[in-house]
Amino acid sequence: MIVCSRCGREMEDTAWKCVCGGPLEVVDKEQVDGGELKGSSLWRYQPYLGTEKRVSFDEGYTPLVFIEDCYYKLDFLFPTGSFKDRGSTVMMSVLDHHKIPRLVEDSSGNAGASISAYAARAGIMAEIFVPAYASQGKVSQIEAFGAHIRKVEGTREDTRKEALKRAETVYYASHQWNPWFLQGMQTVAYEIAEQFNWDVPDVVVVPVGSGSLYYGVYKGFKHLLESGVIGGIPELVGVQPEVCSPVYNAVYGKERTCEKSVAEGLLVEHPPRLQEIEDVVRHHGKLVVVTEEEIGEGLRKAIRMGLFIEPTSASVMAALEKVEPSESRVAVLTGNGLKATREINDILNKRS
Ligand SMILES: *Cc1c(COP(=O)(O)O)cnc(C)c1O
Numbered sequence: 001m002i003v004c005s006r007c008g009r010e011m012e013d014t015a016w017k018c019v020c021g022g023p024l025e026v027v028d029k030e031q032v033d034g035g036e037l038k039g040s041s042l043w044r045y046q047p048y049l050g051t052e053k054r055v056s057f058d059e060g061y062t063p064l065v066f067i068e069d070c071y072y073k074l075d076f077l078f079p080t081g082s083f084k085d086r087g088s089t090v091m092m093s094v095l096d097h098h099k100i101p102r103l104v105e106d107s108s109g110n111a112g113a114s115i116s117a118y119a120a121r122a123g124i125m126a127e128i129f130v131p132a133y134a135s136q137g138k139v140s141q142i143e144a145f146g147a148h149i150r151k152v153e154g155t156r157e158d159t160r161k162e163a164l165k166r167a168e169t170v171y172y173a174s175h176q177w178n179p180w181f182l183q184g185m186q187t188v189a190y191e192i193a194e195q196f197n198w199d200v201p202d203v204v205v206v207p208v209g210s211g212s213l214y215y216g217v218y219k220g221f222k223h224l225l226e227s228g229v230i231g232g233i234p235e236l237v238g239v240q241p242e243v244c245s246p247v248y249n250a251v252y253g254k255e256r257t258c259e260k261s262v263a264e265g266l267l268v269e270h271p272p273r274l275q276e277i278e279d280v281v282r283h284h285g286k287l288v289v290v291t292e293e294e295i296g297e298g299l300r301k302a303i304r305m306g307l308f309i310e311p312t313s314a315s316v317m318a319a320l321e322k323v324e325p326s327e328s329r330v331a332v333l334t335g336n337g338l339k340a341t342r343e344i345n346d347i348l349n350k351r352s
């Protein structure tokens with residue numbers, strides 16, 4: 001069942017937005033039973049997701065590795081190289097069930113690449129709007145999967161507007177809006193809790209662009225709490241680049257415009273779930289901002305440890321410097337470095 005996060009209205013399964021304009025979410029009805037689960041992918045949580053597995057590569061259940069002083073959730077290890085596949089497998093399973101023949105999406109790259117792959121798997125035609133500045137690695141991926149790519153000059157916001165026009169006639173499979181995409185995100189929380197033997201770490205650090213990961217992680221932990229599987233929700237720390245931090249600004253009453261950042265996956269000026277995310281931040285965590293230099297340092301640190309992540313993901317490494325050291329911190333590493341080798345080289349060569 002899909003309901004509006006703002007007015008509570010029930011909407012149909014394929015709706016992406018409420019008639020009131022609010023974002024939608026799936027109601028978690030099944031209680032989680034923290035016992036033995038079957039399968040080695042995120043679909044081990046199928047009974048709790050509200051849909052059946054139809055379009056999947058048996059993805060997820062990614063490693064959680066302790067290195068130096070933190071657990072790293074290796075969410076860059078997905079079929080298309082980013083955690084977006086969590087959302088795609090669940091959303092595309094629902095679209096396949098409803099026999100949606102074509103879709104449109106806008107993305108800085110990773111969501112487009114992910115949705116294109118799952119669209120290829122499902123035989124759904126995909127049209128992806130990307131900003132002209134998106135990494136070539138991501139654009140090539142989208143094109144290779146046979147999706148129609150539309151490059152838009154200007155900001156990420158300009159790309160969104162173009163896609164919305166197209167969405168008047170084609171199904172809008174937006175990773176920022178779609179409630180089923182969000183539903184996939186909450187599997188990160190299930191996995192972390194299960195990997196902690198159905199317990200929780202003190203802190204979970206995630207990057208925030210549209211905040212679907214941040215909000216999804218919260219929703220997942222909330223579901224576990226309501227099911228009586230865990231005793232509390234960990235502190236949820238979100239990170240945004242200082243040059244583009246609309247969620248941080250909204251929560252802490254700052255005003256600033258959105259500029260380009262090496263963390264290209266986080267440049268979302270108008271997150272659809274802004275209100276909901278603000279609420280979670282106030283009750284369950286905080287947001288931090290990191291400078292371009294700090295992201296660069298974070299990337300160096302990750303690579304020194306053997307983790308080849310993309311710059312967007314390195315924002316989390318930088319944020320760890322601003323989170324109190326603790327025995328149980330989890331940092332979610334969202335994107336693979338192979339997607340942005342040129343950008344990574346530029347950063348690494350800058351100061352050496
Ligand atoms: C999309 C993306 C993010 C941001 O996720 P949101 O759910 O939009 O907040 C972070 N890291 C990477 C690598 C991404 O592709």
Ligand SMILES: [Zn+2]
Nearest residue numbers: 004007018020
């Ligand atoms: Zn509504």
